Amino acid sequence: MNRLQKALDALVDRIDTPSPIVLVDVMQENIDRMQGFAAQHGLDLRPHVKTHKCVEIGRRQVKAGAVGITAGNVGEAEVFAAAGFDDIFIAYPVWPAGTKGPRIRKLSETTRLRVGVDNFAAIDALAGAMGDEPDRLEVVIEVDCGARRSGAPPEFAGELAAAARNRGLVPVGVFTYPGHGSAGPGSRKGAAEDQDAALTTAVRSLSAAGVSPLVVSAGSTPTVEFATNSVITEIRPGEYVFNDLNNARLGACTQDQIALFLAGTVVSDWVPDQVMLDVGTKALGREGTPEIGYGGIAGTAAVLSRLNEYHGFLPLPAGDFCPGVGTVLPVVPNHVCPVVVNFEEYIVTDSTGTSLERWRVDARGFLN
CATH class of the missing domain: 3.20.20.10 (Alanine racemase)
Structure with a gap:
């Protein structure tokens, strides 16, 4: 199992989504x-x-x-x-x-x-x-x-x-x-x-x-x-x-060196071969393109194809990955910096998910 998903599974009953998780x-x-x-x-x-x-x-x-x-x-x-x-x-x-x-x-x-x-x-x-x-x-x-x-x-x-x-x-x-x-x-x-x-x-x-x-x-x-x-x-x-994913694509880091992701929940699955997450532009920002998507699901080939303010559109790739309503997923941003400004605190854990702290994003909102 992907270690981001492993940490998230250990936290899922103790957090709300969307939330930024730091390993x-x-x-x-x-x-x-x-x-x-x-x-x-x-x-x-x-x-x-x-x-x-x-x-x-x-x-x-x-x-x-x-x-x-x-x-x-x-x-x-x-x-x-x-x-x-x-x-x-x-x-x-x-x-x-x-x-x-x-x-x-x-x-x-x-x-x-x-x-x-x-x-x-x-x-x-x-x-x-x-x-x-x-x-x-x-x-x-x-x-x-x-x-x-x-x-x-x-x-x-x-x-x-x-x-x-x-x-x-x-x-x-x-x-x-x-x-x-x-x-x-x-x-x-x-x-x-x-x-x-x-x-x-x-x-x-x-x-x-x-x-x-x-x-x-x-x-x-x-x-x-x-x-x-x-x-x-x-x-x-x-x-x-x-x-983040951009740095991984550039070769500046590996996937295992990504330390922040968003916990997002599947909230709807009526559209065939697509689910909706509670992760939109208010959480992720607008970094991405239709070609690379607007954030990826750790450990899978799935990427968000479109974002509204509070909705993330997740087409399901062929295979066994088919998360149902209520499933909490690790969403890895393309660019991490715009994510940070959207939240007042980080949920801080480790790769096992056994610890849980909350650290303030102290300079959030200070833009001048």
């Missing part, structure tokens, strides 16, 4: 494996907490050896800072409008805070937000390595760093995101090579501007296996803590 032993193995990879290659590990948004999990990552954490926005950083995390990188080109400027300034008073920047206007705005103490804020220049998202051209990194220095901020290095490494199984290594090239160019640009790059930060879970270029000092994977 803590698998999760801890993932944490330790990534930390070991970082140590083997002389890299700092700064995991991205946007994947789990959970203080308890962040503490486990730091206990294993992470140098600090990565956050996706000011709100996430505030939640973790309030819980005692004192080394935080907001890996995002924050525009400090509204309340964000004062909040960043307050965070810098209690934590070693780094913020991403990729343009001159944001540098001016951040410096202004810091008032007469801009040197309390470290900035990391974001460069684009091919994902075509945010990030300046790598050759502009030095100009941006010099501008930050001139405004009294403390430029400490560069970072990038090789998001195009998720395009398909053959894309990971090429994206990592693009990342190496972009970071190398950015480091040269910083050096030419007289800025010493203390941190050269790379992501992500799909590409981290190839992030071993000597120019890189730090890695920022996030999804590795749980993993």
Whole structure:
């Protein structure tokens, strides 16, 4: 029997569905494996907490050896800072409008805070937000390595760093995101090579501007296996803590390394060769395509073909898999991050399902 189903069977009378189930032993193995990879290659590990948004999990990552954490926005950083995390990188080109400027300034008073920047206007705005103490804020220049998202051209990194220095901020290095490494199984290594090239160019640009790059930060879970270029000092994977079907399809993890799934119940079976689950977009998000489906049933070939808000459409493949109404199934998401934001807590067990704890998703709802 698939171990996700085995753990679920042991819990079924003690939980409601849909609920996110975390296998803590698998999760801890993932944490330790990534930390070991970082140590083997002389890299700092700064995991991205946007994947789990959970203080308890962040503490486990730091206990294993992470140098600090990565956050996706000011709100996430505030939640973790309030819980005692004192080394935080907001890996995002924050525009400090509204309340964000004062909040960043307050965070810098209690934590070693780094913020991403990729343009001159944001540098001016951040410096202004810091008032007469801009040197309390470290900035990391974001460069684009091919994902075509945010990030300046790598050759502009030095100009941006010099501008930050001139405004009294403390430029400490560069970072990038090789998001195009998720395009398909053959894309990971090429994206990592693009990342190496972009970071190398950015480091040269910083050096030419007289800025010493203390941190050269790379992501992500799909590409981290190839992030071993000597120019890189730090890695920022996030999804590795749980993993998901997308990472398994890419070859970035195995099925046995998936640590989070949703417990979902069959609620209707009137349509021939199809059952309905209580797992829809409100639980899974909308990640998927008609070709790969919108989540899979662990240990089977069955995938959800369509989602409504509270309904998951599950065509039944040929064979003996024919779950009846009331059957609780382990649904593995394509992309784990959108699942997390839909729930206030995790149900935490192990691969035997004998233990049961509940951990808060502490930064859920903090989107700015």
